[in-house]
Amino acid sequence: MSAIFNRIAAIAALALAATPIVGLASAHAAEPEQPVIRIKIGDLDLSRPADAREFQRRADRAAVQMCSERGVRGLSYRACLMDFREDLRAELSPLQVADLRAARKAEPAVFAWRDF
Numbered sequence: 001m002s003a004i005f006n007r008i009a010a011i012a013a014l015a016l017a018a019t020p021i022v023g024l025a026s027a028h029a030a031e032p033e034q035p036v037i038r039i040k041i042g043d044l045d046l047s048r049p050a051d052a053r054e055f056q057r058r059a060d061r062a063a064v065q066m067c068s069e070r071g072v073r074g075l076s077y078r079a080c081l082m083d084f085r086e087d088l089r090a091e092l093s094p095l096q097v098a099d100l101r102a103a104r105k106a107e108p109a110v111f112a113w114r115d116f
Contacts, residue, residue, distance in 0.1 A: 037062045039088070046096055052103035059088055 039058050044051040067080035089097070 037066045041096075046099035047102045049103045049107035052100055055100070059085075063088075 039055075039062050041055055041058075044055055046052055046055055063081050063084040066084055067077055070080060072080050092100075
């Protein structure tokens, strides 16, 4: 009789030990994945107006791609684009921001965005 109780206790202990692991796995699976958008800028000199225009073109294309993948429309789409630009600005180094500002001063019509 004692062997049966020991087996039941061992099974119950294993079940209790496995419960948090199952809970963590399901919680991780429930989190929506954020799309990762990469903008290649290694080949650009952001202080040159032509390269700054190319950067803006790539950034605009990436913003449209990300917001389209999220499936937002209307005012939410515009808010998504604005959020993307703010996030992009936060990811740029101070030197890159300074180069973009220099390009805008050299040719003011370079940027439709006034963030830089």
